Each structure stands twice: as structure tokens, then as C-alpha cells.
Amino acid sequence: MKLGLISTYSTRNLGDAAIYSALAQLAPERRVHCNLAESYPTLVRGLERNGTLAGCDAFVSVGGDIFNNARPKLITRRFLSLLWEVLSHGRHAFVFGQSIPPSCRGMALRLLSGAFRRLGPIVVRDTQSYRLLKDHGIAAELSHDTAFVLRPQTTAIHAAYALLEQHGLSPERTVLISLRGGSTMYGLDNGECDRDLAVITHQLTARGHQPALLVQADCNAGDTDKMQATRLAKIAGGVPVIDPFTILPPLSPCDVLTALLSVVNIVVGVRYHSAILRLVSGRAPFVLYYSNKGRDLCERLNLPGQRLSSGVDDDLILAIEKSGEMSFDPNPISRDVTQHFNNCLQKVA
Numbered sequence: 130m131k132l133g134l135i136s137t138y139s140t141r142n143l144g145d146a147a148i149y150s151a152l153a154q155l156a157p158e159r160r161v162h163c164n165l166a167e168s169y170p171t172l173v174r175g176l177e178r179n180g181t182l183a184g185c186d187a188f189v190s191v192g193g194d195i196f197n198n199a200r201p202k203l204i205t206r207r208f209l210s211l212l213w214e215v216l217s218h219g220r221h222a223f224v225f226g227q228s229i230p231p232s233c234r235g236m237a238l239r240l241l242s243g244a245f246r247r248l249g250p251i252v253v254r255d256t257q258s259y260r261l262l263k264d265h266g267i268a269a270e271l272s273h274d275t276a277f278v279l280r281p282q283t284t285a286i287h288a289a290y291a292l293l294e295q296h297g298l299s300p301e302r303t304v305l306i307s308l309r310g311g312s313t314m315y316g317l318d319n320g321e322c323d324r325d326l327a328v329i330t331h332q333l334t335a336r337g338h339q340p341a342l343l344v345q346a347d348c349n350a351g352d353t354d355k356m357q358a359t360r361l362a363k364i365a366g367g368v369p370v371i372d373p374f375t376i377l378p379p380l381s382p383c384d385v386l387t388a389l390l391s392v393v394n395i396v397v398g399v400r401y402h403s404a405i406l407r408l409v410s411g412r413a414p415f416v417l418y419y420s421n422k423g424r425d426l427c428e429r430l431n432l433p434g435q436r437l438s439s440g441v442d443d444d445l446i447l448a449i450e451k452s453g454e455m456s457f458d459p460n461p462i463s464r465d466v467t468q469h470f471n472n473c474l475q476k477v478a
Contacts, residue, residue, distance in 0.1 A: 130478060132156040133185030134163040135214050135222065136195045140171045140345040143373060144402030146383040147276040148191055148226065149176045154278055155470045161189075171374065172381045187477045188222040190215050190248075191275075194230035194420070198237040208237060212244045213234035215270060223249035223473045226275035226466070228422045231257040242267055249477040252469050263308070272469040274422075277404045277462045282384045288376060289388035293341075296369040302339045303393040304449070305371065306330065307403035308354040308361070309419055321438035323360060325417075328441040329397065330365040336446070338395070340365070344372040345386065345400045354400075372426040390414075395453035399437055401426070407464075415448060425431035430457075 132152070140146045141158060153161045153175020160175045164182055182188070198208045215222055224245065233241060242265040245251050253259050262269040293300055306329065330340045334355030342361055344354045349453040358370045371389065390396050390403060391410030398414035402421050407414040408430075416434030418424050427434040432470040433448045433455070 130157045130186045133182035133188045137165040138192040140346045141348045146173045151275040168351045171210040188218045190224045198233045198469045199229045224251045250473040257421040281388045283390035285384035300392045304340045304395040305343045305393045306397040307343045309399045327364045341369040412456045415452040
């Protein structure tokens with residue numbers, strides 16, 4: 130069976146790249162096809178960039194918060210184009226591993242619900258999205274993020290150690306901090322986000338750790354970690370910035386990101402997939418969440434965390450340190466994701 134990806138976003142957000150790679154691992158052919166157009170794409174294991182989805186037998190609507198609607202009282206063209214894309218494949222398409230973001234409400238949510246009723250199975254990754262769709266008459270199912278089926282790759286682990294060494298970092302002392310700047314769609318203030326992350330960086334340095342800022346997204350001006358990393362590095366006195374996008378083929382930046390998150394001592398997961406890709410290595414992150422998906426991750430999996438931009442105190446710093454000692458078993462979740470995916474394929478095949 131040839132599986133095509135629709136509702137794709139960008140391989141330059143490594144969280145989305147992780148989803149594409151995970152779907153390739155789950156697909157019958159061990160690869161997936163997409164027509165995603167990008168000027169500077171990154172290499173993703175198992176992703177075939179054919180420029181066309183012709184000949185695909187089934188289609189999966191991917192992405193995480195892909196159905197964001199940036200104009201609350203109106204509907205964006207981007208939102209409508211995504212709706213048309215999923216509707217054009219009808220019952221041969223299914224939705225897997227998505228969240229319904231807070232920006233998708235009112236008319237946008239009604240349109241989305243109407244579109245979902247015409248598709249195959251709908252599987253979401255967080256409880257709030259599940260209940261929201263149920264309330265709108267959608268027979269949704271609840272699982273977890275698709276990237277839970279990934280595991281660190283041996284060659285990528287070697288590259289991760291080399292990348293840390295380039296920046297003078299010892300893995301056993303390193304704290305990787307993923308980033309997120311201000312966003313009206315998530316109710317985040319740029320200054321408050323910078324304040325919290327800067328204070329965390331300063332305090333962890335004072336306690337003998339080696340904090341480093343992690344670049345996970347570099348798609349466009351509205352979705353890049355590089356500007357915030359530059360600001361924070363200056364505020365925090367030259368703290369290192371780790372950028373997996375510097376990794377060259379045949380290695381995948383997404384694989385190296387997963388490896389980095391597995392070998393360091395502590396991970397502060399602001400970006401959702403930095404938390405997920407820490408968990409797949411069998412170790413827990415501290416989740417500094419900014420949306421329903423991150424909060425759900427903490428509550429369902431009993432992980433330490435709090436909302437970004439809600440302040441920093443001694444208890445938070447101690448909780449971050451303690452998270453480095455916590456183990457996690459990702460295998461039951463991987464099996465759940467795999468079972469839901471196989472059930473979806475059987476229904477649309």
C-alpha cells in the first residue's frame with residue numbers, strides 16, 4: 130500500500146519531521162510520499178518527496194496543530210486550503226495524531242467538524258481535542274503523538290556526542306532547553322517567555338549545570354527558534370546554541386535531535402516534540418508547556434511540568450534537576466500508537 134501525506138507543514142520544524150519519519154516507519158512500504166514544496170528541506174528518513182501524490186492508495190492528514198486559524202473572527206486562506214485538501218481525498222483519508230489548537234474555534238471548528246465527518250477514522254493525541262470533537266459529533270479516538278514509535282539511532286548518537294563536544298559540553302552536565310517565543314495563537318508574550326527561559330538558564334548555570342539552547346524550528350519568521358536563541362544567548366552571557374540544522378546528509382537533523390535529547394542529563398521541553406523525543410529514549414523531560422497538548426502530556430503521563438511564562442522559583446529549578454533522574458517506559462505507548470494506525474489503515478484500504 131502506497132501511503133501519501135496531506136496537510137503537511139515543513140521539514141524545517143523538526144517536530145513535524147519526526148511525525149513524517151514515524152509515519153514512514155509505520156507505513157506498509159516503510160516509506161511515505163508527499164508533495165511538500167520547500168526551498169531548503171531537511172532530510173527525513175523514509176520520506177519520499179515525489180512532488181505528486183498520484184498512485185497513493187491511502188492518505189493520512191498529518192501535522193500537529195496544523196489546523197490553526199490565525200484570524201479568530203474570520204477564516205484564513207491557509208485554513209480553507211487545508212480543509213479542501215483533506216476533503217478532496219474523502220474516505221481514502223484519515224486524520225492521525227493531531228491536536229485541535231485553541232485558535233480553531235467558532236466557525237473554524239464548525240467547518241473542521243463538517244470536513245472530518247466526511248473522512249475515514251479520526252485519531253487525536255490529547256484529551257481536550259478528543260472531548261472537543263466528541264462534543265461536535267465526531268467519532269474520534271484518543272491515542273498519543275505518532276513520534277512515540279521512534280527510537281534513537283546509533284549513528285545519530287555518535288553525531289550528537291560530537292556536536293556537544295564542539296560546544297565544550299559534557300553530556301552528564303548538559304541541560305538542553307528547547308525554545309518558544311511569543312505567539313498570539315497560544316497567548317504567549319515574547320518578553321515573558323524570554324524572562325522565564327533566561328532565569329532558568331542563569332540559575333542552572335549557578336548550580337553547576339551546563340545549559341544549552343536548542344534550535345528545533347527554522348521554518349520562517351513566524352516559526353523559528355534562532356532569533357530567540359540569539360537574544361537569550363546574549364542575555365545569558367554566551368550560553369551555547371545547539372542547532373541540528375547544521376547536520377549534513379546522510380544524517381537526518383531529526384535523528385540527531387532525537388539522539389541529543391537521549392544523551393544529555395536534563396531536558397527542559399518547551400517545544401512539544403522535544404519532550405516526546407526525550408521520552409522515546411526512556412528518560413523523562415521537564416515539560417514547560419504552552420498549549421493543551423503539552424499540558425495533556427504532563428497529566429496523562431504524570432510528568433513534571435508547568436506552563437511557560439508563569440514564573441520561576443526555587444521549586445521549579447529543583448523539579449527540573451530531579452527530572453534528570455526519572456526514567457520512562459515508552460513501549461506501551463508505542464504499541465498503542467501502532468495499533469491505532471494499523472486499524473486506521475484497515476478501515477481506509
